[in-house]
Amino acid sequence: MKRAVLACAVGAAVLIGPGAATAGATGQLRAVPAHGAPRATHPVGEVVSDAALHVRQKPTVHSGVVKVLRPHQRILLNCQKRGGWVDGNPVWYRIQGSNGWVSARFVHNLQPVRPC
Missing domain, CATH: 2.30.30.40 (SH3 Domains)
Structure with a gap:
């Protein structure tokens, strides 16, 4: 089951493009900034x-x-x-x-x- 979820997440990230999402070791998705985009540390x-x-x-x-x-x-x-x-x-x-x-x-x- 985890492999299927991970495969779907990776497939979705490929379709959406860079800066979309990635799956961590737990299989949960987390946001990843696009290459070169600064990550805001304060609101x-x-x-x-x-x-x-x-x-x-x-x-x-x-x-x-x-x-x-x-x-x-x-x-x-x-x-x-x-x-x-x-x-x-x-x-x-x-x-x-x-x-x-x-x-x-x-x-x-x-x-x-x-x-x-």
């Missing part, structure tokens, strides 16, 4: 504010500003946690690489973000 978010967005030291509007992001800028999100409420939203994202936080009210996560 991507996009600033949805019409004005510049402040990146804060802590997840609250009362914390100091460490950086400013442009409208529609794409950023990498490290994790999320509850913080100070902003327009009815208590979720804040920790930004990858800047050691700061942005309110989820003004950032649309394009992929799921793990909790901190």
